[in-house]
Amino acid sequence: MPISTSDDSSKLEFLKSIAPESSEAEVEHKIIVPLLQWLGYESGDWRSQVSFGNSKLDFLIYPEEFKLHCPPFLVIEVKAPDKPINQHGWQINRYMRKVGAMLGLLTNGSSFQLLCRYQDQRRHQDQIVVIANYSASELVENFRLFHNLLCRATCLKVCNVILNNQQRINQKFLIRVAEAFGNQSMLSLFEEQPELSSQSLQKESNLIQRRNKSMIITVFNNKGGVGKTTLTINLAASLARLGKRVLLIDIDAQANLSTGLGIDPLNDVELARKKDITHLLIDPRVKLEDVIYSKRWSHNDLQLDVIPSHIRLSRMENDLTQMVDSDRVLAKKLKNHSYDFVFIDPPPSFGKVNRISLMASNGILVPTQLSSYPIRALEYVLAQAQEVGNYKDDPLPILGVAISMYDQRSNSFNLSMLEKLKDILEKTDGGSQVNIFPEETWIPRLNIVSQCPEKGYPIQEAEFDDHLSSQEREAAQKAMERYDRLASHLIGSIQ
Numbered sequence: 001m002p003i004s005t006s007d008d009s010s011k012l013e014f015l016k017s018i019a020p021e022s023s024e025a026e027v028e029h030k031i032i033v034p035l036l037q038w039l040g041y042e043s044g045d046w047r048s049q050v051s052f053g054n055s056k057l058d059f060l061i062y063p064e065e066f067k068l069h070c071p072p073f074l075v076i077e078v079k080a081p082d083k084p085i086n087q088h089g090w091q092i093n094r095y096m097r098k099v100g101a102m103l104g105l106l107t108n109g110s111s112f113q114l115l116c117r118y119q120d121q122r123r124h125q126d127q128i129v130v131i132a133n134y135s136a137s138e139l140v141e142n143f144r145l146f147h148n149l150l151c152r153a154t155c156l157k158v159c160n161v162i163l164n165n166q167q168r169i170n171q172k173f174l175i176r177v178a179e180a181f182g183n184q185s186m187l188s189l190f191e192e193q194p195e196l197s198s199q200s201l202q203k204e205s206n207l208i209q210r211r212n213k214s215m216i217i218t219v220f221n222n223k224g225g226v227g228k229t230t231l232t233i234n235l236a237a238s239l240a241r242l243g244k245r246v247l248l249i250d251i252d253a254q255a256n257l258s259t260g261l262g263i264d265p266l267n268d269v270e271l272a273r274k275k276d277i278t279h280l281l282i283d284p285r286v287k288l289e290d291v292i293y294s295k296r297w298s299h300n301d302l303q304l305d306v307i308p309s310h311i312r313l314s315r316m317e318n319d320l321t322q323m324v325d326s327d328r329v330l331a332k333k334l335k336n337h338s339y340d341f342v343f344i345d346p347p348p349s350f351g352k353v354n355r356i357s358l359m360a361s362n363g364i365l366v367p368t369q370l371s372s373y374p375i376r377a378l379e380y381v382l383a384q385a386q387e388v389g390n391y392k393d394d395p396l397p398i399l400g401v402a403i404s405m406y407d408q409r410s411n412s413f414n415l416s417m418l419e420k421l422k423d424i425l426e427k428t429d430g431g432s433q434v435n436i437f438p439e440e441t442w443i444p445r446l447n448i449v450s451q452c453p454e455k456g457y458p459i460q461e462a463e464f465d466d467h468l469s470s471q472e473r474e475a476a477q478k479a480m481e482r483y484d485r486l487a488s489h490l491i492g493s494i495q
């Protein structure tokens with residue numbers, strides 16, 4: 001059970017669990033393992049006693065999904081409490097260089113030294129610098145900084161940025177190769193390239209963007225209240241924290257997504273003379289950028305771009321139906337967007353705006369609860385997805401079924417519902433290829449998850465709300481980890 005972060009210092013009580021005469025193994029079990037859990041890591045994210053050469057690394061933190069692409073995030077070297085850590089700096093320095101780890105932690109359980117590796121361009125070599133030295137009590141005082149630097153969410157974010165940049169460089173290189181072969185002039189590959197104009201850079205970045213699997217996803221389930229909007233908001237925030245650029249489109253007249261992100265469609269949009277989704281859909285002159293509202297939360301450097309909705313959308317069905325090529329109105333407006341992920345949050349019923357949403361999308365995410373009615377509704381969801389897919393030039397795959405609001409106390413009930421869900425998918429046309437996201441990504445039913453929309457922020461911001469109790473922050477942390485895993489899983493499933 002992961003130990004959660006909170007400003008209650010008792011959460012780091014385990015730091016007091018060793019004595020001066022304790023062994024190195026005790027520091028590992030009583031301090032390092034709980035510390036890693038507190039940082040949000042799961043046992044599969046790290047390996048201990050990793051051999052290389054004649055040496056053994058105590059801990060290597062390296063989430064599975066990035067093993068082939070990124071250097072390890074963190075190396076931990078552990079000493080017994082009676083050994084002063086300043087005599088062992090050379091060892092962690094050597095390990096960090098050898099395995100290319102980005103960060104290092106050297107500890108004897110009572111002193112903690114944090115190290116960072118960077119490349120010195122002038123000397124063409126890796127430099128390791130000590131960034132902090134803490135006693136156990138100083139670590140408790142600085143726990144937020146320590147947590148933010150070393151936690152799993154930061155690790156995933158950094159690895160994703162590295163991965164994306166690598167992909168971009170590879171693609172850029174391949175474009176150059178292709179151009180060179182196309183021109184029958186391989187030699188130009190090795191010539192100095194002229195400075196790219198901003199226009200051609202834009203063109204190239206659009207091309208790369210498209211090849212980078214930018215996704216427009218409708219979060220779709222015509223069963224009401226299954227957690228679509230809540231899941232959309234928090235999943236988007238997790239993706240943004242992983243370095244993805246995310247746009248959220250509220251195309252539901254209830255405007256729950258807008259208000260859930262602290263945007264009041266009347267006061268913040270209409271009375272402020274700004275535009276919303278209704279203007280984008282109905283007015284050919286209104287462009288995507290005219291209706292985007294950037295929401296920022298400074299605590300964790302989070303930004304989400306949002307197109308808000310308005311209740312008047314509920315009276316526009318007729319107007320929309322009468323427009324020329326009305327089903328493709330949103331698809332056209334999204335043609336040159338530059339986001340990694342666009343999420344569209346439609347209403348539960350299947351009407352005109354759902355069709356418009358699906359026609360603009362290149363993937364569908366289906367949230368469902370593990371209970372009878374929402375599961376039964378999936379037959380209809382799949383049929384609708386297929387029907388709209390037939391009208392589209394590009395495929396419209398179902399990226400997966402995401403489980404929301406499951407009850408953590410009724411394991412056997414959940415398993416029986418899961419079987420039922422699989423059964424229904426098996427029996428439904430096209431359903432057997434639909435992937436149910438794994439249990440580690442399921443979102444539990446937690447009060448804190450339903451409180452956040454009322455406060456107008458995603459769950460990722462709850463950690464910084466001084467009005468919440470430590471239990472509430474603990475629950476928020478737990479939910480956040482699930483959304484982070486769902487985000488990583490979604491990225492993995494579309495690559």
Ligand SMILES: Nc1ncnc2c1ncn2[C@@H]1O[C@H](COP(=O)(O)OP(=O)(O)OP(=O)(O)O)[C@@H](O)[C@H]1O
Pocket residue numbers: 223224225226227228229230231252254256346347348404405406443444445446447449450451453
């Ligand atoms: N994981 C969760 N734990 C507890 N409550 C949740 C959770 N997810 C959603 N809720 C609550 O359930 C209710 C329905 O959620 P939400 O509005 O996201 O569903 P929806 O499918 O978008 O609904 P609609 O069909 O009306 O658009 C809301 O009150 C929300 O706060």
Ligand SMILES: [Mg+2]
Pocket residue numbers: 228229230252256345346347
């Ligand atoms: Mg909703």
